[in-house]
Amino acid sequence: MSTQTPDVTTRAAIATGPPLAEEPGLGPLTLPGFLAEVAEKYGDREALVFHAPDGVTRWTYTELRERATMVARALRACGVGKDSRVGVLMTNRPEWLAAVFGIGMAGGVAVTLSTFSTPSELDHLLRVSGVSVLLFERTVAKRDFAAVLTELEPAIGFSTPGELRSAEYPFLRHLSMIGEPVRGGVIEGWAGFLARGWSEPAELVEATAAAVTPSDTAVVFFSSGTTSKPKGIRSAHRGVAVQMWRFRRMYGFGPDDTVRCWTANGFFWSGNFGMALGATLAAGGSLVLQPTFDAPEALALMQSERVTFPVAWPHQWAQLEAAPNWAATDLSTLRYVDRSLPAATHPTVSTTYTEPGAAYGSTETFTITTCFPANTPDDVIAGSSGEPLPGVTVKIVDPLTGAILSRGESGEIGIKGPTLMLGYLGTPLDETLDAEGFFRTGDGGYLDDAGRLHWEGRLTDIIKTGGANVSPLEIDEALTAHPLVKVARTVGVPHETLGELVVACVIPHPDTSPTPEDLHAFLRERLASYKVPREVLFFADTDFELTGSAKIKTADLRELAGERLRA
Structure with missing residues (x-):
């Protein structure tokens, strides 16, 4: 105690x-040190598996470190050094891990960017973060980030690789992309980017990795706060590494346990980085990567890859349970499944336990600060x-x-x-x-x-939905930009699986009649999908009770919205 x-x-x-x-159980307290430790200890074990339309990728721990070294060499060739910020805009895929560890090995700072970002959100993230290199995945869902970036900065379509000069993003010099090549312009393909590192001796990367200290900045993660825009949070190597080793202990993973972790939650969220990536690699397990969540596909992966440790949010478990192949899927290999989850009642699951769910933390503390171990x-x-x-x-x-x-x-x-x-x-x-x-x-x-x-x-108005923090102010600012919206106030209403449902309460301008569909379409162009309110409710001026300072009482509005939804 x-x-x-x-x-x-x-x-x-x-x-x-x-x-x-x-x-107990702490190892080296830098990202390069962490990777070196697990690569030496687990060498030929499988570190990750990734199913893609063009085939299946499997890397051992040795190969993961080799790929990270290749990224570090290429970054050095691009001028990345001590404290240089490098953006990573990718789904959960092998290159994400190679990039983040490689950035650390080069002495840089990994700036993890959400693939849910709309063009305006990405613009804000690039301006605030000041990245000098951006490593990104071209197509995520239906969004083409190469096209988005070119729209944000037309010079990207005319410069040559490594020679970007942008007044919009004055620190940004180099862009490298995974995916279908872009003809002409500054965006370099992944193979070309890695080839830049051939002239950089591997021993120099080893030297820079060894020179990284636990107090150096390792990463920047973004989290919605009380302001309307996401805030960049700088974390030291020690903080990140402590949590990676710590989660192994919290989950109770031993040296002889088989840890095969499926997750589709982005590693650009600190919780998933620590819980899934950190705990799994610290235990010598394998990450079964799914770039975007699809319930039937996730169940098929759990069966074919013999997953033991699934990491998902409550609303994802609800979708998994509702998937057409739920009952027919063999989930008998699942072992680290909390007794409260739907999977615990699946007919093929025989082993369950109590996860370390009694915990409290935030992105500002790189996840947990209070917790009890599993069981x-x-x-x-x-x-x-x-x-x-x-x-x-x-x-x-x-x-x-x-x-x-x-x-x-x-x-x-x-x-x-x-x-x-x-x-x-x-x-x-x-x-x-x-x-x-x-x-x-x-x-x-x-x-x-x-x-x-x-x-x-x-105590503040931040909404916690599906494991993510959402700023009501950010949504309100976007809504009030709509020509038919007079007043907008967004609240979180309690929800069984999401935690809180994002609900927009809107007063339209007189003699106008916007529809929820109108506002949803408007917001989808400006906000990440998880920030777009699930419900839009319309009110009259008299429905909003105001305080003496003319501010709407959030608690009262939340209750009123809940009543409307229940009705």
């Missing part, structure tokens, strides 16, 4: 886990979100004054620890952390007498 801060009289709401140095008894969890992990300190404060509350009192959760971000892009750290170095999360909760954290929900 966690070590409580001594305070017998007030029982202050602050709890600290054991020292990080005492955490922890219910009476130990006691309905909580876990206890502080090694090196982590949790406090509960008054949201207005910042004063530490007492055990059992609800307030705002503050976190400090070894995986805490280095900061937001473009924001001074002292504007993000409090005077004691804690990150004030905007989440509500309390600590019980045993030092367990109980999460009670958001």
Whole structure:
């Protein structure tokens, strides 16, 4: 259990886990060091498998490191060095792993970009991140990112590879792409990009990889926050590596276990990076990659690749259970399946366990800060979100004054620890952390007498849907740009599988009659698909109750929207 801060009289709401140095199972604390360790230990084991229309790709751990080295050599040839930012815009595929590890080996910073990005969102991400190289997949679903990039910056269609000069994206110099080649212009094919590295000695890559330190910036992940645009979050190598090793321990993977992990959630989300990619590779398992989620295809992969460890969000499990091939699929190899999931009741599944689901974390802490390991008894969890992990300190404060509350009192959760971000892009750290170095999360909760954290929900208006954070402000800004929309307020309504349903509440301009279909089409051109409201509800001015400052009461509007949907 966690070590409580001594305070017998007030029982202050602050709890600290054991020292990080005492955490078992940690290996090297850089991405290059992590890859070197698992490649040496697991060598010829299969690290990943990828089914594509043109065939099946299987890489061993040795091959994964070799491919990452090739990327690192090519990046060096493109001028990437210490702290250079390199964007990765790909679905879950072998090149994603080679790129992110290769960037680390070259001393650079991997900027993971969502493949759900619309043109305007990608424009924002490129401007904010300041990447000098962009490695991307040309076609994702129905979106052609080569065409999108050329539309955003016409010079891309006229420059030659490696010679982009862009006033729109002044740091961007090089673009390399997986997919059907583009004739002319600055976008280079993947084979041509890798060929650039032939002149770079492999021993120099080994030297740069060895020179990376745990405190160096490793990655930038984006997360919706209280502002309308996604915020870039810088994480150190130590924070990322700690969580990769840690998730292996949390899931209870031993040296002799067969871990074959299927997932279709993007690795550009920190949770999936840590839970699926990190835990699997740390345990010497194999990643069964699905680039975009398709339920029948996912079930076929689980059967053919003998998956033991499926990682999906609740709404995906609902789709899997509803798939036409659900009952006929042989899922007998599944082993690491939580007893609460639909798969636990599948007729072919005989082994289940309790996942480390009693946990709390965020992208700002590169996933979990409190947790209990798999198979922890219910009476130990006691309905909580876990206890502080090694090196982590949790406090509960008054949201207005910042004063530490007492055990059992609800307030705002503050976190400090070894995986805490280095900061937001473009924001001074002292504007993000409090005077004691804690990150004030905007989440509500309390600590019980045993030092367990109980999460009670958001104090801010951020919507958690299908495992992703969505900013209502971002949706509202997009909606109010529609000529027929007078006022727009987006809320999250509780939902059984998604967690929260994104619902847009709209007051149209007088004498206009927009339809939900009109607004959905308008938003799909401007927002990633998971941000587009599932429901659009129309209201009159008198339906919105205003506060004295003329702001709509979110709690009241959420309740009103829920009533409308239930009706």
